Amino acid sequence: MLVVSPSKGFKTAQDLVAAAKARPGSFNFASAGVGSATHLSAERFRMAAGFDATHIPFRGGAEALTEVLSGRAEFYFCPLGTALPQVREGKLMALAVSGPKRAALLPDVPSVLELFPNSDYPFWIGIFMPAKTPRDIVEKLHREAVNTMQLPNVKARLETLGMDPMPLTPAEFDAHVRAEIGTTGVLAKAAGLKPNQ
Numbered sequence: 365m366l367v368v369s370p371s372k373g374f375k376t377a378q379d380l381v382a383a384a385k386a387r388p389g390s391f392n393f394a395s396a397g398v399g400s401a402t403h404l405s406a407e408r409f410r411m412a413a414g415f416d417a418t419h420i421p422f423r424g425g426a427e428a429l430t431e432v433l434s435g436r437a438e439f440y441f442c443p444l445g446t447a448l449p450q451v452r453e454g455k456l457m458a459l460a461v462s463g464p465k466r467a468a469l470l471p472d473v474p475s476v477l478e479l480f481p482n483s484d485y486p487f488w489i490g491i492f493m494p495a496k497t498p499r500d501i502v503e504k505l506h507r508e509a510v511n512t513m514q515l516p517n518v519k520a521r522l523e524t525l526g527m528d529p530m531p532l533t534p535a536e537f538d539a540h541v542r543a544e545i546g547t548t549g550v551l552a553k554a555a556g557l558k559p560n561q
Contacts, residue, residue, distance in 0.1 A: 444526030
């Protein structure tokens with residue numbers, strides 16, 4: 365989710381964007397590292413909203429979060445489960461979520477897609493196996509993973525982290541990964557990312 369320090373005075377994502385446009389070159393954003401989901405979420409949002417901001421990569425999410433909490437970084441696209449305690453305590457303001465829809469844990473916080481077209485960068489996690497793994501083993505692991513996600517304790521834990529299971533068949537997941545490689549490559553190029561930066 366897009367988070368800011370309350371000291372910045374932004375009540376909405378539109379406030380942040382308007383302030384960034386009014387003061388070109390003065391905004392920065394934190395990330396958990398170059399090419400991380402937190403970085404690419406911010407780049408996608410920034411480009412869709414049409415403003416400039418300087419990327420400040422950190423060695424991990426904890427450092428990035430500290431910079432936003434302190435007000436030294438204007439914003440950060442932080443994993444929902446990580447930032448939620450600070451949002452609930454009023455230490456951070458949640459301005460938007462980076463997925464295509466609102467998060468169940470924050471129903472009053474808009475999705476970035478409600479604000480700007482093509483601004484979402486959903487973070488996903490999947491299971492990968494070597495390419496030559498026999499298909500019956502792939503199918504068995506898939507069945508077990510889907511069954512595990514249905515266990516009450518696993519469902520409860522995923523909900524507390526703000527994660528919505530997205531079980532895909534192995535073929536659907538293969539297609540999803542291929543599509544993501546293409547769209548993320550275009551995003552990385554537009555953001556000026558270079559390998560081994």
